[in-house]
Amino acid sequence: MWSPLPKWTLTVRISASGDTAVIVEFGNKVDRNLSSLVLRAATVLSNSKLTGVLEVIPTFRSLMVQYDPLVTTSTQVVAQITPLMSTTGKDRTQVQKWSIPVCYEEEFAADIAEIAAATGQTIEQVIELHSGISYHVYMLGFLPGFPYLGDLVQTLHLPRRTNPRTRVPKGSISIATSLTSIYPFESPGGWHLIGTTPVELFDLNNTPPALLCPGDQIRFEAISRSEFIDISKQVSAGKYSLEPVKVTI
Amino acid sequence: MTPVLKACVPGVHTSVQDFGRTGYRHLGVPTSGALCRSDLRLANRLVGNCASTAGLEIIFQGPTFQVLADSMRIALSGTGGTIQVSGMPGATFPAWQSVHLVRGQKFKITIAPSLACCYLAIQGGFDLAPVMGSLSTYTRAAFGGYRGRILAPGDEIPLRLNSVDDSPERTFAALPDPAKDAPVRITWGQQVEYFTASSRETFISREYTILPTSDRMGYRLSGAALKHKDSFNIVSDATCAGAIQVPGDGAPIVLLTDCQTTGGYPKIATVISSDVEVLARRPPGSKVRFSAVSVSDAEIIARDHDIAIGAIESNLISVSHGSRLDVDALYEANLISGMFDAENPQSD
Secondary structure: OOOOOOHOOOOOOEEEEEOOOOEOOOOOOHHHHHHHHHHHHHHHHHHHHOOOOOEEOOOOOOOEEOOOOOOOHHHHHHHHHHHHEEEEEEEEOOOEEEEEEOOOOOOOOOHHHHHHHHOOOOOHHHHHHHHOEEEEEEEOOOOOOOOEEEEOOOHHHEEEOOOOEEEEOEEEEEEEEEEEOOOOOOEOOEEEEEEEEOOOOEEOOOOOOOOOOOOOOOEEEEHHHHHHHHHHHHHHOOOOOOOEEEOOO | OOOOOEEOOOOEEEEEEOOOOOOHHOOOOOOOOOOOOOHHHHHHHHOOOOOOOOOEEEEEEOEEEEOOOEEEEEEOOOOOOOEEEEEOOOEEEEEEEEEEOOOOOOEEEEOOOOOOOEEOOOOOOOEEOOOOOOOOOOOHHOEEOOOOOOOOOEEEEEEEOOOOOOOEEEEOOOOOOOOOOEEEEEEEEEHHHHHHHHHHHHHHOOOOEEEOOOOOEEEEEEOOOOOOOOOOOOOOOOOOOOEEEEEOOOOOOEEEEOOOEEEEEEEEEEEOOOHHHHHHOOOOOOOOOOOEHHHHHHHHHHHHHHHHHHHHHHHHEEEEOOOOOHHHHHOOOOOOHHHHHOOOOHHO
């Protein structure tokens, strides 16, 4: 379990990665409170449009602030971002809530029987546990549009597979440790495959192309094989669009 | 007819690259772009392009192209590389000078053996649609550049210009130094405390070798293994080009422009921005030594490097012997038949 991180105890560690990035570290674990501090700071920094700052990249526990060393210096960047860090607790942010259709039938869920066996649940219980709660998008990484979602219920926590697959199909929903994710592309991967979504997670026709962004909330909605095929057809025809509900927190 | 550059022989790994895409790393989209930016910048200068115009990044083995435009001007980076124009004896031009070509001509690129990659700049650039603001190819997700992939035999890459002017061909008065044997400079990284003090010492005192499994995502090194104090797993954080991550086997990996945006291995150090290309120019089997500098020194080095490249850029001179093919002379020498077919590319 995480312990609460009250604002007044907030200390950040600032370090450098070469001459192009400053790293602001808020902690060292996968933790919802920590994540909300990181994401609020990312929003404040991105909105500040600091001179010479190229990108602000939030992760589970830190922000990378990339800058152009021909325009600014790490000393200047640190001096500009330090005062902004103290304002990070105050801002309200808008969050997108998504419902992502997932087919959990075995044909679409290569490891679901193994997951059930390893966790001592029935396949039905595994589906209920996975689709029964809302997940937080901690960050995107690994592949374009690949979300790190948490937190899984404790019962479903499993280590990564000992033999990673060389080919995980596009759209695969996967679990490992306290996290779950969706593969936007076919890729090698070491997580357990629990289902498949027909939805495009990364579509170059959209701006931005990634469906999800850090801080979004998502639920998985179980669909049947025939619903999967139906949605897939709509996706291929460009007639399917998933709209999030926007809430301010 | 759309002017194109046809890849007759595509090479091992030839891709369209510019300076990469900025502003999408928070969505998991790597920067991509040229491994050696200043080489692309200088090649672009020779053909009168903007520094960041997309060119072809050619890794390990040179391709052969055919000109399917009325005329075009090209320039190759990398001292020791050559452009060999077929159909005429002796028509081999060195890297670092612009070359004027006409419809139908074929030319073969040869990379200097001491280099891993070079850049071919084309006056006017390619007529391709940018993806997220960049023409850089990112093969792992199959977007950008030419159809999101490396070049294949027969590919025809559309060009912006169908013909170019007759201005004199150009080279630089002084050529850039590839820093072939120079130490690669680093700053200590965001997880340097994960490593023993002796591993830090080892890292900057021993020689490493670039492994053949290296690619645009990262250069894998063999040499003295680095020891983690305890764990080699961290809660994933952000990476960038130059960051040196060390997995459990202790063998460092220097991340390059196609690297994924986050990673779960501790990063002992980061190669400074000016030296990422110094490393990337070295082919597998090359030796690398690292030396540590402070962040503020690294920033000064970055600015000095930019000034040095600017100085080379601003010192353009005309090529004394001309890089123009004399078509009349070719007719007289009876060497034109190869070009004849090519002027009617529909016929073959």
